[in-house]
Amino acid sequence: MSRLKFLLALCAFTTAATVCAQTATIKGIVFNEAQQPLDAVAISWDAEGTQTDENGYYLITIPANREIKISFSHIGYKQSSTRFKLQPGEIIEFNPVLKTMVEQMADVVVTSATLDQQEGIISLAPETVRKIPGANPGVENLLQALPGVSSNNELSTQYAVRGGNYDENLIYINDVEVYRPFLIRSGQQEGLSIVNPDLVRNIDFSAGGFQAKYGDKLSSVLDITYRRPVNFTASADLSLLGASLSTEGISNNKKFTALVGARYWDNSLLVDAKQTQTNYQPRFTDLQTYLTYTFNPKFSMDFLGTIAINNYNYEPQTRQTNFGTLADPVALLVVYDGQEQDRYETYFGAVTGTYKPNTHLNLKFTASAYHTQEQEHYDIHARYALGTPSTNIGSTDAGEVDFTRAIGSQLTHARNDLDALIVNLQHKGQYIKNEHQLDWGLKYAHESIRDRLQEYEIIDSAGFSVRPPLETFTNQQPYEAFDAPLTPFTSRRAQNTVNIDRLMGYLQYSRRLNWSTAKAWYNIGVRSQAWTVSGLGIASNTQQVFSPRGQFSIKPNWKSDMLFRLAAGVYHQPPFYRELRNAQGQVLPEVEAQRSLHLVLGNDWSFDMWGRPFTLTSEAYFKSLDHVNTYTLENVRIRYRAANDAEAYAYGLDVRLAGEFVPGTESWISLGLLKTEENIQDRGYIARPTDQRFKMAFLFQDYVPRIPDMKLYLKMVYQTGLPGGSPNYADPYFYQTRLPFYFRSDVGFLYDIINAERGASTNSFIKELSTGIEIFNIFDRRNSITNTFVRDAASRQQYAVPNYLTPRVFNVRLRARF
Template sequence: MLKIRLLIITIFLGFTFVNAQPLVKVTGTVLDLSNNPLQYVTITVLGQQESTLTAVDGTYTIYARTTSFTLKYNFLGYKPFLLKINEKVAGRITRNVVLVPNINELEQVTITNKQNQLSNTSTINIADLASLPSVSGNFESILKTLPGVSTNNELSSQYSVRGGNFDENLIYVNDIEISRPVLIRNAQQEGLSFINSDFVTRAKFSAGGFEAKYGDKLSSVLDVKYDRPDSNQLVFTGGLLGASLSSKYVANKSFLLLGLRYKNNNNILNKQDNKGSYSPNFGDAQLLYQYNFSNKFNISALGSFNIGQFKLVPEDRETQFGTLETQLRLRVDYTGQEIDSYRTAGGAITASFSPQPNLVVKWISSYFTTRERERFDIEGNYVFDELETGFNSSGFMPVRINRGIGKYLNYARNNLNSTAISTEIKADQSFDNHVFSWGFRLERNKFKDQLSEYHLTDSAGYILPYDSKKFYLEQSINKLNEVNINNYTAYVQDSYSLTDNTDLQVGVRGSFNTLTDQILISPRLLLAYRPPSNNRIWRFTAGVYQQAPTYRSIRAYDGSLNLNQKAQRSYNASAGFDYAFDGLGTRLKFTSEAYYKYNQRFIPYVVDNVRIKYLSSSVAKGHTYGADFSIGGEFVKDLVSYFRLSFMSADQDIIGDSYQKRNSSGQFTTVYPGYLRRPTDQRVNFSVFFQDRLLKSPTYKVHLNMLYGSRLPIGSPLSERYSDDFNIPAYKRVDIGFSKDFLDDIAVRKPKLLDKYFSSFIAYFEVFNLLNINNTVSYLWLKDVDNVQYAIPNYLTGRQFNFKLILKFKNHQ
């Protein structure tokens, strides 16, 4: 431990003697040959981490950490342009650039630019990924700082968007739709998400109102791109929670991305109430290779192999909770173990063909197979006490009364094998001021699911509910399911300009699912108006979103399948306003959007940790409405910070549900509960990602991430009512990270040994859950002999320290 402390002190204090000099700030405008501004031109400083995009008026600002450097301007349809800059002293300079069209890709510029303007998405700042302090380390952690996104679990990569559940979110990597394992029921079982952050060059996220070219889900779209790198590169990241190695190789007509990752969050899990021997090991390998046969034709291959095993031999648990008036304590001694594992393998081949300058056609074929295993046989002997209230100098409170003594047993032997095969064609074509897009997709999903599990509770020698004539098992499941589902989908959309300041996009999706035999038609519209001032934009979206049944949604609590389930349907409308302005000494961007969703038909569910349990035989309707706000900018030069706030209300009415209630005279009456809060009804969400510099040196930085999510409704898993009349407390979390780049170009002197082998050497020291807040993720439900049920909170992770290094090796070619 002493060695670790000395290492940290050496890293963060050993280089304070380094004198820094100001950054070079480059501003300018990017134009085409007709002097029209170009939006979304990517500008990077070669050999450094700095990158930016041009604004709607073609302007840009970027910082370099040396006085001699090269800027690269890259935009689809135009030839890449390299601008060498060699200044004698640091300062501010202006460079205006004119890009020359690439004849073979000229019309693709119109395609891309028009679709970007008419996309109801927000661009994710890729430069923030490494700096964001995150326990999970997955790419999806940055989504939880976006408006409209809510979560109450730092260990999970799953998220809820505007009242939807985790299964309603679409994820694409290079236009390939990605799915996730089914059996995971606790976030600690989650491993590495499919997205490799080292490969991501662009990412967009839509919290609703997305266009027709995206798939048939109800809530959101994450669109990630792995693009051609600028140069050869080898990057190693290592820390207390895992390691990764990524290699990027560029040739004349091809490029290769190869990544290996390993994750082990044993240090985090050991801080939980459940004490025991944790062994969580996760790893993956991912490869992307693309070869350009000509300027018109290329083929790329994406391969992935992702494995994970979570093993737990529990020992004991002690949880103390309650109020000032009533203090409760649960003590549990365990025997048995849990072993959960998954394996996902597969890949995709994409052929891109541009037979004409204004036409781009893609053919994408993919195959993925997943094998999941769930094994646990755990017995817990518990003592449930009520403690004396007040304060005790010894720290140990005496027991006031015993609430229950007993045991519970959890057993499972579950196996799920799933396969997804798909092929699709997508095309974009421009003519006049139109961009016409269409696509067709065939998909086949196979599931073989063997379920065998039960839960037994025994309090003071009585099996609950008590019946002397039979042995009773709660939640006993023994099923074997085999299901094949075929999906056929198609879309068409057109983006065009109504006036110089008004753009319109109209599209429609059609789909057919062999499980439902339904033909689903989903029209969608997006209208954008940009006043001549060019610093603001108004958006309006409306559309129908329909989600065909999946294996998740048709499987009930007991493992039985509802093969008569129909598609879920939602009618969405939203209005947004974006405004860019100068304030607080920098350029700020304010975004806002108000939305309303009428869920005409959806399958109700309950949420247990990260597992969704559908009431597959029920149907519900509901409303969701709210507003999202965000403001961000470089409050500190070269460091982007964001403040986000969301308000939302989501309710549901399960059609035909009712329960019996005894009135004051002792008679039972039937109650129809009507509209109740949805399990994801988190009324308020607030997030801050703020970055600053320390010690009067640009090489030392601090990265602060704060999240707040208000209470979530929850109910007993054995309740006869479909109402959640209990609440999970508000989620509050603060993570902070400190970084130092020892080879920062702005430093006068650098460590010679590091400078010889590395182009970048960055150290991070992070404190997770800085305030050590006990956040509740779920509850353990126990009963006493009077059949009174108690909710014992399962807490998330406590305060934890982490250290990691990101090393970029020099290219000695």
């Protein structure tokens, strides 16, 4: 009996080996004409079929020793067919490019709607991200040119979307949620973005009304996909602000790929141009890698890793800020002692296994960990005075101060340290068959935070210690003796050890269908999260929320290419650690999730103008919020009240016209209207800190007609002022002023020395080489981020002194690809 089993097993093994020997393998990535990978491309041969994954990747097994015709088809693209005849066991790579299917009807270009348009997602070209100039270049720099996205600080990578704050935005890299540092107070401390633009393959952005598969935030989703290499390539980007290097490759058997990027950033060129004279040593570095290994056609694994080490050493010396009017000019002069030493180290890693048992089912399992160690230490003593600057424009001493009057001094101190470890285990699944799609997911997260908050501020005005403004205090000198103790103007001390456990899940269903002569698509889903807050000296508290969401889009069979979208849903944001901690540093575990009802109505109109394609995208939105956790905004630091004591609303209109204003390039104009207000403890509605009423942005790419290798890249943003001109201790119901409007224009000129499009020598080591100059803030607009409030004891007057951002700065840049 044992011999029979052995013979049968041997026979089965021999048969399987023979079958395998009579097949061959084809793999690769399907691209569109913009060299962007296409997902859901149907691949068929004989009676078999499959489709590409979300990265455009495919792997198929075909019979060997005979000619096989393989067809690639996708809605909106022309079908492509290729014949193969391979040897047994042979493995080849084939990367087809599908061309757009365009039908010309009465001077109107009609194309099929893409899935991104149906879902209300904006897709951005990675190459545009890499070339558009900015004081802090990257994906966020390009997002600031979109309607509904606002940022009044060019040194910061943080942004607000449709009335939300910086903590309300989701960021994914390869389906893994990533995080930002906790203790950042100023944009100049942030350094590099978590997203390395040199590694990016695809950029999707949703400003609201997104699906249940995305996480629990109130405002937006930025979904980044790093590319899977198909050959060896290296690139370098050098400038006066830093350097970026990347390399990628694939093994000979096509199973292993590696993508590595390293960056170094030093923004002292920008900060040294500001009005504060400093000894400034910022050192921002990071290393990122994306590795993939394909074991067989059904199973693969990948690893995403990041190490970032940021050092920020700041030693201010002097400052002179002229403000006021020509009729009543005022100057603030400050002399500093002390320094600030900050350090941020973050380590992030994620391992993902992908299993595809058949062409319909895709299963993902991911384990990730994020560890950050942050230090914010400073002791800075500032002695300040007010004076009158010279307004004689023709003289050599214009703007200089001859006489000052003593005002006082200010001492700020901090010893803030934070150590956080976040561990995630998640599963995502997707089943697609015909016009039906089912998505589901389950995730467990454990967050462990150890935090020490110790900071105070002491203010002296003309020899008198200024007491905190929020206390009820009356000074009756000289009629009554002053016997109250001296106290700091502000003081915060706390030590917290907090653990948060979260269990999250979602389920959603999508379907495409024909509705009479129109094409329609809809998505319905629900998301839920339960979390428990505990820790040293903290009473454990558990809460749970449910978030139903839905989307619907329809493309009528009209002469004009029009698509309409409707999205609605309930969005919850369970509190993260910073939202649990109030202004005094105390952690309140009973803080509830903020809730927002989204309603978004959108339209995409694609048409032909000047013989070139254009798309006009319009979205009207309304958000009703309750259980709002109100906050104050200081530069980029958010301080929460840790109390769900307000309700709020936001509504507006976003419009973007994108297309080829110049043949062969993409540019756009965007407009945004917004109004957002909050009602705190039923005291009435007032503007929220992110009430950016009007925005206009312009992104333009051009080239010199007689010198086509000389390219122009221009980004211009105008935004009305935010309600950030008041002291953070002031009652917003009695003291609420706005900052001046924000206007900035950055321009870059790039000359292609070696251009891949016109063809480089096959023997040349350098495939592309370009050099150019960038001018930041070309009009030298003095934008302000906050105000410093100075008290004059003699006149009992309080001055709001603007803290200006970066002036006009020149930068030189060199880019190469090998």
